[in-house]
Amino acid sequence: MLKAENLGRKYTSRKGETKALSDITLEIGDGEFLCVTGPSGSGKSTLLLSLGGMNAPSEGKVCWNGESIYDWGLKRRAEWRGKTVGFVFQSFNLIPYLTVFENVSVALNLSGREIGNKSREDILNVLSRMQLLDRMNYLPRELSVGQQQRVALSRALVKNPQLILADEPTGNLDPDTAGEVLGMIREMHKEGRTVIMVTHNPQIAKMADRHIQIIEGKLKV
Amino acid sequence: MKMLYRTIILKEISQRRSQLITSLLAITLGITVIVGIKNITVFSEKAVSLEMDALGANILILPKSSSVQDYYSADFQDEQIPEEYINTLVNSSLAGIDNLSPKLNLPIQLNGHKLVLTGILPKNEFQSKSVWQGALGIFSRPKGCGTVSVKIPGINDQPQNSIVPSAGCTAMSAKPVNQMQNTTRRRVIEGLAKNSVLAGSDTARLLGLQTGNSIEIMGKRFIVETILPVTGTVDDSRIFAHLHTVQELAGKPGLLNAIEIVGCCSAISKGLIQEINRLLPEAKVVTITQIVQTQIKTNTVMNKLSLIMLIIILIVGGASIANYMFADVYERRREIGILMALGAGPADVAKIFIYKALLIGLCGGIAGYIFGTVLALFLGPKIAGISVMPIPLFAGYSLLLSAGLSIIASIFPVIMAVKMDPFIIMQEE
Helix, strand or coil, rough: EEEEEEEEEEECCCCEEEEEEEEEEEECCCCCCEEEECCCCCHHHHHHEEEEECCCCCCEEEEEEEEHHCCCCCCHHHHHHHHHHHEECCCCCCCCHHHHHHHHHHHHHHCCCCCHHHHHHHHHHHHHHHCHHHHHCCCCCCCCHHHHHHHHHHHHHCCCCEEEEECCCCCCCCHHHHHHHHHHHHHHHHHEEEEEEECCCCCHHCCCCEEEEEEEEECCC | CCCHHHHHHHHHHHCCHHHHHHHHHHHHHHHHHHHHHHHHHHHHHHHHHHHHHCCCCEEEEECCCCCHHHHHCCCCCCCCEEEEHHHHCCCCCCCCEEEEEEEEEEEEECCEEEEEEEEEEEHHHHCCCCCHHCCCCCCCCCCCCCCCCCCCCCCCCCCCCCCCCCCCCCCCCCCCCHHHHHHHHHHHCCCCCCCCCEEEEEHHHHHCCCCCCEEEECCCCEEEEEEECCCCHHHHHEEEEHHHHHHHHHCCCCCCCCEEEECHHHHHCCCHHHHHHHCCCCCCECCCCHHHHHHHHHHHHHHHHHHHHHHHHHHHHHHHHHHHHHHHHHHHHHHHHHHHHHCHHHHHHHHHHHHHHHHHHHHHHHHHHHHHHHHHHHHHHHHHHCCCCCCCHHHHHHHHHHHHHHHHHHHHHHHHHHHHCCHHHHHCC
């Protein structure tokens, strides 16, 4: 179970202090599908990063199965991310000079698995499921945007994570491809994974078990 | 190494070739210059050491009442010092003496010509002393004495045991000298039978001597072992025989006129003379100041030049690598964020950049050593008039220097990478 307690995040710059998140308390049950909506700059992505152990809060805490993840050391938190969390981003965030296969294998490697025969088999299975087998030696720039997002999904899925954090995964896709990607995310959820997805689109938000709104860094249920 | 590092480092390097080449070029150039200069310097020092030897000893141990003038005119037969001084020196804890040559002069008349018979002690008699055998002791040469365990082509390519290795500390251009010239100049004879003599060039011409001739000196027959080449010194008009034979003929057993020493200039500057004075208070210890000063001066210039070059290389090479790594971290900040999101910890991120810096450093070190050595082989004969050979030890130093420099120059970029705000991955490209 993932829990945010009184989560707050401030950024300090020369122009002063900006409150990105303020007093967010949230509980996401195992296997739940949660959608987070809100206008641009409302703090949705900051919340997602904080829940994923990538952005230490200024106040409050994030707990995974009762343990405060920001009380862990950097190494343990990185290991937890590597094994437990699968990120999917709007702009795919593939490593541009690595092939499809290598992009996926880096994620598996960072989850603590060496790339041997079994790992190769797992990677090929995921790529097959995402219909990317014939593109495995392509570089990201040689793929369509839909294919690139499918690589990003493969990368998140290959390590079999319990938690999927998706930041507007359909934001750059045409409606058909977006539908295809959402179908895959729904499938991941059906397999028992907890999914937290940030989106602008209220229609997409409806497919989730629960929907929350963030406005000016504050939670509106 | 994790597949992660190997794949990411090699692929990323191949993607950003131009930046890599610039950085690699800077470090390669730096190491090339250092290796080239150092290589030529080492062989120059060796060559000049031989030239310096040609000037003769730089320290003289004389009887208390004798002068350097007496020494050169061979006019101090009445004053002697005990041969025991040799043992005192050899068994002392002194270091930095490269050559020790005891002498006894005896005026003789041969076929109506006034000549000087000089007794010398061959090197093999020193070797029987226990201290000579060890690595330390009086003949151990400190660093900076111009001694490197490499051969000088054309100079050291002589039969083993014919001549002791050169000492000295300096570096200038020098031309190779042949074995016989060395023998004469350095007065170091490996072995000399008690019934053999070496004839100076003038003496040989005057007496019509040839190698293998037999001559009688003070009623004792000697075989002329060799005719020494022209040196332009008083030695040309001398005849050299075994010290103990000359002592016997002169009726002065266990006595010497002088001990010539070729001391390492750095040891001299650090108080070798005072040490000898303390050991032999009854003798007069004299330095040939000009020789020592020249050696020290040239040595200092070369060392300073090397140091200046090293500092320049460290600054230029370090700055270039640091610049490359800073740019690399900045350009790859999104990838760093991605890797962190995928589970890379600070150590993983740091390793990616450190391994890359190390790779650049090692490649630069290897290339720099090769180019520097080739440069030295090519330029050595042209600018310094000496032949140069590769020094394998420099390969190790090059790798250490370039790898160390690369890692040090990468420290701040790596810290920057590790502290990168991962929020960048949420931003649109």
